[in-house]
Amino acid sequence: MKSDHPLESSANLAQESAEELYDSAPCGYISTLPDGTLVRVNQTFLRWLGYEREELLAGKRFQELLTGGGRLFHETHCVPLLQMQGAVNELSFDLVRKDGQRLPVLLNTVQKKDASGKTLFHRTTLFDISDRRNYERELVLARKKAEEATRAKADFLSMMSHEIRTPMNAIIGLSNLLARAPLPPLFQEYVRILQSSSENLLALLNNILDFNKMEAGQLMLEERRFELRPWLHGICSGMSVKAEQKKVSLRVEFGPGVPDSLMGDPVKLGQVLTNLLGNAIKFTEQGAVTLAVRVLQGDAKGVSLGFRVSDTGIGIAQDRLPQIFEAFTQASYDITWKYGGSGLGLAICQKLLALHGSKMSVESMPGEGSSFSFDVRLKIASGSVALDAPAEDLQDTQALQGLKVLVAEDNAVNVFVLSQFLRRWGVDFDVVENGRQAVEKVQERPYDLVLMDLQMPQMDGYEATRLLRSLPGEAPRPLPIIALTASSLLGAKEQGDAALFTDFIGKPFMPQELFTKLALHGARSRAVSQERGGEKRACQERSAPEAAAGGPRFDLEKFKSLAEGDRSAEIELNTLAIGTFEKQKQDLRKALEAGNVEAFDFHTHQLKMPLALMKPRVLLKALDQGRKLIEVPGRQASGIHDVIRTIHEELDAIVDALKEDVREKSGRALHAVGSCAAMWD
Template sequence: MDKNYNSLKQTDSIRLKAALDLYENAPCGSVVFRNDGLIIAMNNTLAHWLGFKKDEIVNVRTLPSFFKVGGKIYFETHFFPLIKMQGFIHEVYFDMLRKDKSNFHALINVREIPAKESNEATFQATILDVSDRREYEKQLLEAKRKAEADSKAKADFLATISHEIRTPLNAILGIGNLLHNTPLNENQKEYARLLLGSSEHLLSLVNNLLDLSKIEAKKLELEYVSFNLNELITILKQIYSVKASEKGVELRLELSEDVPQNIIGDPVKLNQILTNLIGNAIKFTKKGAITVAISVIQKVKKQVTLKFEVTDTGIGIPEEKLETIFQEFSQASYDVSVEYGGTGLGLTISKKLLELQGSQLHVSSKLNKGSTFSFELNYKIDKKKVNKTAQLLNKKDDVSFDDYKVLIVDDNHVNIFITAQYLDQWRISYVTAKSGTEALSILKKESVDIVLLDLQMPKMNGYQTAEKIRALKLSKKPVIVAYSATTKGEVQNELIKAGIDDHLPKPFQPTELFDLLKMYKTLKQTKGKKKRKSLMKTATLSKKYAKELKPVDNTTIEESFSLERYQKMANNNPKYLRKFIKSSLKAIKDYEGEFKTALKNKDVSGLESLIHQSTMTLYYIKAEKLTSLMKKCKDLIATNDSDTNLKLAIDDCKKEFAIIFEGLKKAKNK
């Protein structure tokens, strides 16, 4: 019996020793501390990491004494109160100070050990040294930042190149159109036709590249304007029916009776998506028909969900290639690319334009039988009276340009020549100016009805010229139409600010210019002032409906801070909520002081440390905007950016600190 007892005792002793050894030399640190933060137990691992002997810490030092200033503040104001409330806290980062004043990144988990009989409650923390992980994360973030910068540089370069190409392309397209309308022999007509066809193809390619670069650079924004869907789709049918009939293919339009006439959304992007899909359908269909169908999925009060389908009887797509067709510069096969041409960008752009609007592009196809591309979009129904602009445009015979004068303002003599040739053909009077200064001089002497204004001019650009035109005290205010290689969506706000009425992108077809002139002439004849005001309300309409229609995955306006997380943590208990707010007020004030000190010394590492220290406090009050601004200041100092940019970033930071501090102060006193 004694022998067995001793054996069991020896086994227990071995187990206990093994357990103690496991605890003392575990791969993670362990510490037990009291309510006042005093450390009452610690394993060898943590003592070794900190560079102390255990007797220099246990019953001598508090846990917060191993944290930096920001960590101490956070421990007292957030970390410890939260442990007391819920009894635990998981995975929070702290920088822990070693004996030699260096630090390591620690990930801390804490649980409360409840009080028993005469023993008070204590807290046990498990600590992991994640310095290597943080360094790896830092490298990953740097790699991500570099990749994003490279992507932006690529997109900006592509946009610049595309922009530069469009200016001479305007001349090629313009000359091609002018040449085509002159007396020519059969060979010359064929040359002109080939020139026009090639320039239109090149324009389509450049537009696709430009759109892709804008999407990748996140510079493409949605517009919210009222438009007539029936008119949009009818015009598309008229345009593409000619191309379809040339191939012996019928283009059909099926519009359900319950589809609203006028809706509010982005007609330009819808037109672009349908243009790509219809163009592709015609390209890959040799016989049969192409059907464009629009139907109502759901209609609730002033909202409608529409389904768009483009179906063809063309070559179809192999099942294994259905996914790859949406990739940039990709087509179903090399043979398809050779036989049918194209870059494979149309579907990619359509897909990304739909994603921008919170939708998806779907495809179903059978080889040698045809394909169907479909998507759904939400719109607000516009129940106001039908827009009569398109009706007015169709009354060609009612428009006379006898008493109409146009001012062409462009620093490029080729652009002036082409536009002037068009106006000569239409017997419309005009004057020309090669600079904004010359245009102002002309307007002081003679009256014009419409100004065609280039935006990219040296010395005085189009925006500045428009502002100066609007400042003139003219008896008759002209309509100002900007024409440039940029699209309207890119410059919408600048156009409105400068007092510019409309926009015509380069290169343009002569019919586009004629329709625009005809529209403004007609509007002038039929209550022009009222109509023009409605055109200028585009931006207001956009703002009014943007919030209502914007997809949930789009970026929203960033607020300075929110107490939502605190309210959840406090379970809406005012006592706890005030305590959290009070502690945050103190922390924000301290952080602001550290921020100013670091800026004064241009201390990048100090800013980096502050950003790290403040992360959790700012996370809990949803003040990530302030974190981003502080990072911006740090980056500007690190890269020796211009003083102007740094000053703007610092001012933004100071404003955020002030907004948050005052907001928390008011919330505390409620």
């Protein structure tokens, strides 16, 4: 009999509404047994897949509705995760519809258990993510198109920069040569305007190209060894001409304990300092510009250096300080009108420092000057010592006299400009038109340095440099090769080959930049070659008996080259190595006798750098044998003692050779002092 009770009718209505809500929900609902057998599905799920309810509830398992990869992922990831957590959320699967089409869904499943904890069934909610999948696909496609557009823009700018820089090289080079010629006053003014305009155009071009490279994400840090003091003095030497023109003093100050040899990216750091020094000189009418560097903190692995560029110039208003690091921003319109500039320099500096994990700060007062500072952490190069003596002046007019340079350049105008400056500085140079001729010339005659253009016929500068680096005798003291490049961007191939070059000079170059690079790399190479002339014969005499026994036991030349030809630094380096070897000799003995693998590995690691340079074949073999012996249980004591004896003999031989070298160099220095004293007497 049908009931007309109001409460019973309301309950039936609520049940019917819940069932309708379940069946017509915008998402799919299914219930499955623990093995995946479908026991309940809603109408939405059926409509998605095109099945009748009876087809799915006739023993079909949920896994059968998945793709092959989906089934594998369900068994290996979804099921174990569900058993551990009792639920899984936001898992993406592709369901296979009855017609074979795929439907991407997002799955959420929860276990339902009885009072005893036994799993009764799984309840799963599914969301159709077809629109989301299409949106993601469109995003990927849009990103790909954007990357292609960025790449096309970068390639276009690279090509255009090469085309623009080549004539700019001639304009700037010839205007500098004209400035040194005797001209009537009016023509001198014309030349001054030509120089100023071409330099401003070059600065603008460089800033735009650098900013574009950063926006394209094509700038990456490189790591190479550089000498801090000559590097900083070289940067200041390049800026000294502008400072002298304005009668502004330019100083470099080093704090105590600043290391000399570092590992880092001197090109990008140099770009930051050059920009800051250029701004400081530009905005200073009288007084001084100071570049100061000091140690903030350091350890055996690296050092944090603080750089500060201060001036006594016009200063910056306090309300403009937050905006000066923004692109295309100047402190005021009056500054732009009076001093020029694109407003990109400081923005580029900030981006370059961001690559180092650093940030620039500024302090300034109008009419009193400005101070820009930043700090970077750099690795200390192997064999580096802290020096407090000032570096030599790289702008000495006699620094390049007699320097032997090979110029590999196919552009006649560029050759003319280079030749004029090299002759003026007393450089002995030869010119070749392609990389193949450069390789042949280097084999015919010794050079202190090579200026290598990158784009030449027959053989380009990259391939020529690879061949030069593979020549016999290149390893102990690599020939300085400076790349001449008019391109603003390097492709993947070029970036991989960039480490072959000692340094880079962009075309068009400023005369002081060329002078500085030649003095920094070429003059030092010449000094080292001359220093080694007598030592090489002595070394050959000492190693003759060893060669008869199967080659020299070790070679000190590459190790001593860390001192860069500085006799006092070489004495200090040898003394440090002697103390290290004497200590490690005992430490290695204790580790071998105790069978302590960790201690043995630690002490051999301490010797890794000097041994890699000295290549002591007998010692390395003994260390390898000792490592194998202490790894084996029940090792023989006699074998350990034989290894210890060999290690001690080889380390003693190296120490004796280092001591002899120290005595020889110390005696030579004392002889030089005695000769000077005799002259004064």
